[in-house]
Ligand SMILES: Nc1ncnc2c1ncn2[C@@H]1O[C@H](COP(=O)(O)OP(=O)(O)O)[C@@H](O)[C@H]1O
């Protein structure tokens with residue numbers, strides 16, 4: 502059996518009397534994506550720093566690609582890449598020069614560096630900008646270059662600390678696309694995020710931390726199910742049909758909420774079976790509908806029900 506790509510084992514980090522990370526354990530199988538989700542100050546960066554040998558655990562340990570961060574830090578570093586919250590690239594150099602410089606530090610030969618540079622610039626959509634100094638790059642371009650640079654040594658395990666914080670929605674979804682390609686190529690990913698949607702989009706498993714402790718874990722779907730049932734949402738084409746439609750939906754024995762303005766009915770539902778049953782009743786009674794679907798609680802709802810507070814965004818935290 503192959504060992505997990507990443508293991509956190511009872512990780513603890515104290516800063517004075519602040520237990521920033523308070524006994525965090527999880528494993529990530531090879532090729533999987535783990536989303537470490539939590540609000541500002543939850544302990545995400547501190548956890549990643551311990552797992553990437555940048556900070557020594559107060560107690561507990563972690564293993565990356567089977568190597569222990571305490572006793573085999575060199576082997577850990579050789580098997581991982583890290584894109585931190587702060588940019589690591591040199592502003593004055595061009596994108597291509599940055600890749601060449603870091604590649605040189607890894608001991609990659611000149612000829613290989615040339616083709617590697619071409620490939621990474623291509624992969625991260627930076628060909629046109631490759632010969633411009635980084636200080637002229639947009640936020641999204643910098644993040645992509647950061648990521649390109651952390652992939653120079655082709656590490657099997659990649660840690661990304663809030664890779665899309667501060668990016669506009671377009672750059673964010675571009676980056677998600679790049680990350681999906683990496684994962685398709687077999688890379689194991691641990692990413693931290695404050696964006697519930699991001700964890701939902703990318704992660705196979707999510708670990709939610711707050712105040713240094715794990716407060717929930719599971720697949721995105723499992724977490725959403727924890728926050729309550731799905732609901733069935735029907736939008737009728739004509740408001741006049743609302744009362745009849747309401748009675749039909751109520752046949753499944755649940756309370757039905759009517760929103761007249763939106764021509765919408767909402768009722769608790771178990772799943773697809775409920776949806777098909779109601780859809781059939783509506784069709785048989787000749788009621789025209791614009792839309793019918795299941796709506797599951799968002800991860801935002803999950804977060805609220807777990808922590809009692811909404812996930813704070815970076816922008817709000819800075820305000
Ligand atoms: N170098 C440090 N010295 C003292 N306290 C720190 C240090 N780094 C982080 N902390 C504290 O540890 C807690 C977790 O911080 P951090 O891991 O950066 O959270 P997150 O990345 O989830 O926003 C916070 O209370 C923070 O103030």
Ligand SMILES: [Mg+2]
Nearest residue numbers: 545546547586
């Ligand atoms: Mg952080």
